[in-house]
Amino acid sequence: MSHYGTGYGTARRDGSPHASATEYGTDRDYQSTAGYASTASTSTSTSTSTSRPVVSFVNVSKQYGTLKAVDGLSLDLRPGETTALLGPNGAGKSTSLDMLLALRKPTSGKIMMFGSDPYHAVKSGRVGAMLQSGGLMPEVTVRELITLVTTLHPKPEPIDLTLKRAGIDKFADQRVDRLSGGQTQRVRFALAIVGKSELIVLDEPTTAMDVETRRLFWDSMKAEVAEGRTLLFATHYLEEADQAADRILVINRGRLLADGTPAEIKAKAGARRITFHLDQVDEQFLLGLPGLANLEVRRDFVQIQTSDSDATLYAVLDAGLRPRDIEVTGLGLEQAFLAITAEDDAANGSASRGDDLR
Amino acid sequence: MSGTLALAKAEISRLRRNKRYLIFTVALPVMFYLIFGKQKATGYGVAFAAFYMVGMASFGAFSGAFNNNTIRISQERKDGWIRQLRLTPLPANSYVVAKILASMVTTVPSIVIVFLLGRFYGGVQMAAWKWIVCLLAIWIGTLIFAALAVALGYKLDPDSVQPVTIVVFFFFSIFGGLWFPLSGALQKFGEFTPTYQVVKVTTDVIGTGTVALVNVIGIVIWFAIFVVLATWAVRSTAETV
Numbered sequence: 001m002s003h004y005g006t007g008y009g010t011a012r013r014d015g016s017p018h019a020s021a022t023e024y025g026t027d028r029d030y031q032s033t034a035g036y037a038s039t040a041s042t043s044t045s046t047s048t049s050t051s052r053p054v055v056s057f058v059n060v061s062k063q064y065g066t067l068k069a070v071d072g073l074s075l076d077l078r079p080g081e082t083t084a085l086l087g088p089n090g091a092g093k094s095t096s097l098d099m100l101l102a103l104r105k106p107t108s109g110k111i112m113m114f115g116s117d118p119y120h121a122v123k124s125g126r127v128g129a130m131l132q133s134g135g136l137m138p139e140v141t142v143r144e145l146i147t148l149v150t151t152l153h154p155k156p157e158p159i160d161l162t163l164k165r166a167g168i169d170k171f172a173d174q175r176v177d178r179l180s181g182g183q184t185q186r187v188r189f190a191l192a193i194v195g196k197s198e199l200i201v202l203d204e205p206t207t208a209m210d211v212e213t214r215r216l217f218w219d220s221m222k223a224e225v226a227e228g229r230t231l232l233f234a235t236h237y238l239e240e241a242d243q244a245a246d247r248i249l250v251i252n253r254g255r256l257l258a259d260g261t262p263a264e265i266k267a268k269a270g271a272r273r274i275t276f277h278l279d280q281v282d283e284q285f286l287l288g289l290p291g292l293a294n295l296e297v298r299r300d301f302v303q304i305q306t307s308d309s310d311a312t313l314y315a316v317l318d319a320g321l322r323p324r325d326i327e328v329t330g331l332g333l334e335q336a337f338l339a340i341t342a343e344d345d346a347a348n349g350s351a352s353r354g355d356d357l358r
Numbered sequence: 359m360s361g362t363l364a365l366a367k368a369e370i371s372r373l374r375r376n377k378r379y380l381i382f383t384v385a386l387p388v389m390f391y392l393i394f395g396k397q398k399a400t401g402y403g404v405a406f407a408a409f410y411m412v413g414m415a416s417f418g419a420f421s422g423a424f425n426n427n428t429i430r431i432s433q434e435r436k437d438g439w440i441r442q443l444r445l446t447p448l449p450a451n452s453y454v455v456a457k458i459l460a461s462m463v464t465t466v467p468s469i470v471i472v473f474l475l476g477r478f479y480g481g482v483q484m485a486a487w488k489w490i491v492c493l494l495a496i497w498i499g500t501l502i503f504a505a506l507a508v509a510l511g512y513k514l515d516p517d518s519v520q521p522v523t524i525v526v527f528f529f530f531s532i533f534g535g536l537w538f539p540l541s542g543a544l545q546k547f548g549e550f551t552p553t554y555q556v557v558k559v560t561t562d563v564i565g566t567g568t569v570a571l572v573n574v575i576g577i578v579i580w581f582a583i584f585v586v587l588a589t590w591a592v593r594s595t596a597e598t599v
Contacts, residue, residue, distance in 0.1 A: 101445055104597050125447040134445065135438030139372045148368045152361045152446045191442060 060109035071254035084241035092254035128197035138177040153195035166190035202233040276323035369460035383422035387414035401539030402561040411476030424503035431511025499556035505584035512591035552580035
């Protein structure tokens with residue numbers, strides 16, 4: 001079990017190594033049963049309510065020289081789920097996707113996909129991917145390129161259907177190297193869906209797309225998901241994550257900070273903000289308020305992020321305080337995301353907060 | 359394998375549309391042969407027309423396998439096409455295999471065209487088997503340059519690959535004696551180049567009907583060196599491609 005090494009630090013900080021050991025124990029159980037599960041159909045794996053994960057990261061780290069791009073990442077993707085990977089630039093999103101797609105090797109830890117290693121999963125055609133760094137073959141027409149990649153897959157989508165779904169049928173006979181940025185992006189998307197793959201991985205898919213193209217893109221993506229595909233996408237557009245994803249993974253500094261539905265992520269960051277003015281602020285009292293996620297005090301001005309604004313406010317009033325100019329505002333995913341990553345950056349590399357949020 | 363062949367087929371249709379490729383592999387050797395091919399001289403014991411025929415056929419074929427591939431591979435690595443292919447079920451080494459296959463297929467016509475020119479314009483006459491052995495020798499020589507192209511294409515950026523390619527290719531063309539027969543000190547030096555081995559093997563076949571073992575070994579050694587270099591280049595860039 002040596003590859004669980006970096007997880008040990010977490011266990012020590014919590015002071016509860018057993019809890020951690022149990023958590024990893026389930027991963028180990030999964031791996032030992034994976035061999036059986038691959039021969040049985042997914043519906044027969046009844047030991048848990050969720051079926052066998054499509055993707056498992058087990059304590060995965062990636063080191064570039066002295067920089068730890070990914071740091072002890074553990075997560076499972078379940079079949080049929082649409083998951084958004086959120087994180088600021090340099091958070092380790094692309095490196096994580098590269099490792100998932102067998103383009104890079106983890107320094108430590110283990111990645112499983114469809115019960116096999118990433119390389120063999122990719123080569124079996126069960127994964128379709130669109131990367132920011134992925135390019136196209138020049139000097140051929142769009143149709144020629146799609147036809148070529150179609151023949152590389154074992155059970156492909158019919159070529160005309162791919163062209164239509166990706167919205168590239170209108171310029172199928174144009175040369176690939178003469179397309180606009182948005183058109184190129186759609187061709188790259190077509191390459192991700194051409195194989196009728198069970199898992200689709202997209203890295204910043206809508207970059208360089210205009211608003212209309214972006215809407216078309218998500219419409220066709222929803223059609224893919226409706227057919228039971230599992231989707232993992234990294235994005236900068238929090239609105240997209242909020243609308244399209246069943247589940248959001250927030251990563252920062254190569255670690256998983258939060259994992260939940262968009263609503264849960266907002267709640268975890270403190271979904272509402274309460275501000276008011278108060279004479280003689282007692283910070284110790286305020287810090288003990290129910291639901292409190294974050295507190296900022298500037299002289300008589302108090303700003304609270306809370307997961308339960310009612311309870312927080314009632315507690316203030318019950319204590320006999322009479323704040324003035326009370327304002328309660330809802331936080332969007334963007335603020336939640338900023339709150340979560342800012343908190344982590346403030347903690348500067350300590351893993352415990354991330355684990356709390358999880 | 360069918361995927362690799364499909365990719366090789368696409369590569370070939372790209373090459374057919376590429377004007378620069380056609381100029382270097384067909385137009386230039388043909389033009390040079392028309393200008394210089396009929397000199398009254400000899401080279402390595404055969405008529406100049408015969409020497410220059412294998413020289414120009416090699417020049418066109420090697421340039422097709424080398425110049426074109428170094429630049430393409432380097433550019434496609436930078437653009438991320440190699441990366442995109444790695445996300446398909448295509449086996450990891452297929453990209454390189456398809457490139458080499460495509461080069462091997464497309465160089466045959468360029469060799470044949472110069473040979474036809476040698477026969478009907480330069481007046482080269484010899485037994486049928488000699489034509490075939492010469493064609494094969496140049497064709498195998500092409501493999502050497504395809505391997506070197508893979509090594510350089512994977513290691514160099516598009517900006518630096520162009521000048522390096524030109525310098526390396528002209529070095530091997532001139533000092534290997536593709537343009538004029540070497541003699542004296544120049545030959546002592548040029549004897550080591552892979553291009554010289556190919557010219558020597560083919561002119562020996564034309565002149566004497568025999569082949570010196572040392573040149574065959576030379577071809578094998580150069581091929582082995584460049585294959586090792588190419589393998590190293592591909593492996594060492596695996597995480598950045």
